[in-house]
Amino acid sequence: MRQVKLRPGEEYRDELEVELPAFEFGGQRYLPVPERIPAELVVTRATTGTVFSLAFTVRLHGPCYRCLGDAVLELPISAREYQASSPEDEELTTPYLHEDRLEVSDWARDAVALALPDKILCRPECAGLCPECGKNLNEEPHTHEEEHGDPRWAALEALKERLG
Ligand SMILES: [Zn+2]
Numbered sequence: 176m177r178q179v180k181l182r183p184g185e186e187y188r189d190e191l192e193v194e195l196p197a198f199e200f201g202g203q204r205y206l207p208v209p210e211r212i213p214a215e216l217v218v219t220r221a222t223t224g225t226v227f228s229l230a231f232t233v234r235l236h237g238p239c240y241r242c243l244g245d246a247v248l249e250l251p252i253s254a255r256e257y258q259a260s261s262p263e264d265e266e267l268t269t270p271y272l273h274e275d276r277l278e279v280s281d282w283a284r285d286a287v288a289l290a291l292p293d294k295i296l297c298r299p300e301c302a303g304l305c306p307e308c309g310k311n312l313n314e315e316p317h318t319h320e321e322e323h324g325d326p327r328w329a330a331l332e333a334l335k336e337r338l339g
């Protein structure tokens with residue numbers, strides 16, 4: 176469902192389905208699973224305006240930012256929009272309302288985009304890929320001790336620290 180037609184009434188609650196697209200994030204693609212998600216819409220009308228609340232939980236599947244393994248992000252979303260009855264400036268209107276139709280899927284998509292964390296990880300403590308050999312450090316924890324003993328390496332490390 177992309178749009179809902181508003182019903183009359185001071186306050187009502189609607190169970191509906193929103194459709195979410197794939198998200199581009201940090202150069203990677205994250206797919207909502209499933210694409211159609213049950214959501215709850217609450218519409219509250221007062222003389223000054225209308226408050227819209229939308230709540231749902233989205234699960235995004237895609238690559239981990241550090242190790243590129245599979246990551247699943249579960250995000251509970253709770254968004255609010257306000258439309259003043261006689262808006263004097265744009266701040267008091269919602270871009271998702273056209274006449275008496277609410278663009279729920281556009282709104283849901285934007286709400287998810289705003290709620291994305293800085294990094295999507297397979298687990299909070301993901302060790303990532305080894306910067307030297309590229310192996311997955313979660314599966315094969317290791318260090319490269321020998322190289323650290325190499326004086327040329329030590330010089331590089333010192334330089335890195337200074338540039339820090
Ligand atoms: Zn990871």
Ligand SMILES: [Zn+2]
Binds near residue numbers: 308317319
């Ligand atoms: Zn390594």
